Amino acid sequence: MNAVADNVVGDIELHMVEMGRRARAASRALARAETGVKDAALLGMAEIIEARAAALMAENRKDLEAGQQNGLDDALLDRLAFTPERIAVMAEGLRQIAALADPVGAISDLNYRPSGIQVGRMRVPLGVIGIIYESRPNVTVDAAGLCLKSGNACILRGGSEAFHSNGALADCIRDGLERAGLPMDAVQVVATTDRAAVGALLRLKDSVDVIVPRGGKGLIARVSEESLIPVIKHLDGVCHVYVDDGADPDKAVRVAVNAKTQRYGTCNTMETLLVSRGVAERILPRLGDAFADKGVELRGCEASRAILSGIKEATEQDWSEEYLAPVLAVRVVDGLDAAIEHINTYGSHHTDSIVTEDYTRARRFLREVDSSSVMVNASTRFADGFEYGLGAEIGISTDKLHARGPVGLEGLTTLKYVVLGDGHVRG
Structure with missing residues (x-):
């Protein structure tokens, strides 16, 4: 050799x-x-x-x-x-x-x-x-x-x-x-x-x-x-799914559960779930039950803990944590602007998704979230070269110059x- x-x-x-x-x-x-x-x-x-x-x-x-x-x-x-x-x-x-x-x-x-x-x-x-x-x-x-x-x-x-x-x-x-x-x-x-x-x-x-x-x-x-x-390169995969006021509840559950549980140890696995306050009481209990069935530990903000009794309290560190494990941070936010602000503040610019039927909000999310892959009504787990039709990939880039994404x-x-x-x- x-x-x-x-x-x-x-x-x-x-x-x-x-x-x-x-x-x-x-x-x-x-x-x-x-x-x-x-x-x-x-x-x-x-x-x-x-x-x-x-x-x-x-x-x-x-x-x-x-x-x-x-x-x-x-x-x-x-x-x-x-x-x-x-x-x-x-x-x-x-x-x-x-x-x-x-x-x-x-x-x-x-x-x-x-x-x-x-x-x-x-x-x-x-x-x-x-x-x-x-x-x-x-x-x-x-x-x-x-x-x-x-x-x-x-x-x-x-x-x-x-x-x-x-x-x-x-x-x-x-x-x-x-x-x-x-x-x-x-x-x-x-x-x-x-x-x-x-x-x-x-x-x-x-x-x-x-x-x-x-x-x-x-x-x-x-x-x-x-x-x-x-x-x-990319350093972290702190990926989010945001469930909007305009989300279809069945899609929200399907996308969020897959984004977290399809595989735990990958860089495109969801680590924080954001839910709009307007639908939190209606959708969070369904999501809580689904994650409990999968054995996922939830760590939530005050508002999410008021809806999902018995979950752990999230710390400031949890919002920027890449668990690579059956652990999920959950936060109730005041709509789209707050969701985008949270993602751009705590995320790692890897992959983030919105679940909504509102075309205007979806377009804003795509335009304003500063990540290498941004999705509408789809699991973050799709963010890889094979699923994008690129064939094999050499890695994911969260940089902005030259290559970005898979x-x-x-x-x-x-x-x-x-x-x-x-x-x-x-x-």
């Missing part, structure tokens, strides 16, 4: 600089690669991963054994584990990326100017993407596939708990690239558990164009603070202006 070996004694900074240099060279080859060649590499990777399933599981067992010895809990071990089904899903994910339209080279907004020239914008790769992630080794495959299809080289730094699994997957990926005639340095996995490699990667501003962290708050906070390179193939490209003329000169 053409990366930093874990037993190398030397300057990790220099190793990372060399990886960046090779990635930059590979990115130029990828930028001009035809779609068919990139797709052939993706399909080759999928075949190799399936063919090496037994070997992948053998390497994965080394990580699982080390994790058990290091006291990883059952949930983390489950996220780490390979099964034949999960290996098949990784291979299928690569095939799905191959089936997506290639964004590179697409020209949009091409218009004639009075001078006779045509001006438009073309999608091009970002260049080199550094991705730092934890736990799930399937991210190695997803990230490599998305970067390849969008014409970007990538440097991947997975967590130490998946060291052997990521190394085995890296070999499959690089062999797939070689089979298709693409440079193997297009995907490089940092094969050292030394945390110094992360800091070194974050300083490669001359060879890496963007950093994408995927993991817990600690990792993302560190990357955001230390990186000398632009970062695509980051799929298009989010891994940028735009440049192109001008078409026929000997035109400026007079």
Whole structure:
């Protein structure tokens, strides 16, 4: 594997600089690669991963054994584990990326100017993407596939708990690239558990164009603070559902319950329920019963506790808490303006939804809530790349520059202006 070996004694900074240099060279080859060649590499990777399933599981067992010895809990071990089904899903994910339209080279907004020239914008790769992630080794495959299809080289730094699994997957990926005639340095996995490699990667501003962290708050906070390179990230997923005066009660219950209970540990799960005072006494008891049936602990404001007896009192901290658990903050608000103010004050600019039959209020909510995804009469759980028709995603961005929301193939490209003329000169 053409990366930093874990037993190398030397300057990790220099190793990372060399990886960046090779990635930059590979990115130029990828930028001009035809779609068919990139797709052939993706399909080759999928075949190799399936063919090496037994070997992948053998390497994965080394990580699982080390994790058990290091006291990883059952949930983390489950996220780490390979099964034949999960290996098949990784291979299928690569095939799905191959089936997506290639964004590179697409020209949009091409218009004639009075001078006779045509001006438009073309999608091009970002260049080199550094991705730092934890736990799930399937991210190695997803990230490599998305970067390849969008014409970007990538440097991947997975967590130490998946060291052997990521190394085995890296070999499959690089062999797939070689089979298709693409440079193997297009995907490089940092094969050292030394945390110094992360800091070194974050300083490669001359060879890496963007950093994408995927993991817990600690990792993302560190990357955001230390990186000398632009970062695509979200820190928290404090998502809201607001039940408006004009809501259909059945829709309100269906949407809110799904937004909270379909999965608890995801960044697009609802963490705070807002209910307009005008419908609180009518809708909150139904919601309270539904959440009680699901085993969700409610923490409410004074008004909601007066309607739902026995629920815990919410603190100021609860309004900005990402529980990632069967716990939900509930607040009664004085209508749409108060709901928007609460979301923009306490939310994390991730995903927020209104339940209403009032078109005017729905339009105001869409326009005024400052989040990367804003919804009407739909569960916040829809906020991901697959549900948006983007295919796999590399993450969610709550930033406002470049990419915002689920980051799929298009989010891994940028735009440049192109001008078409026929000997035109400026007079």
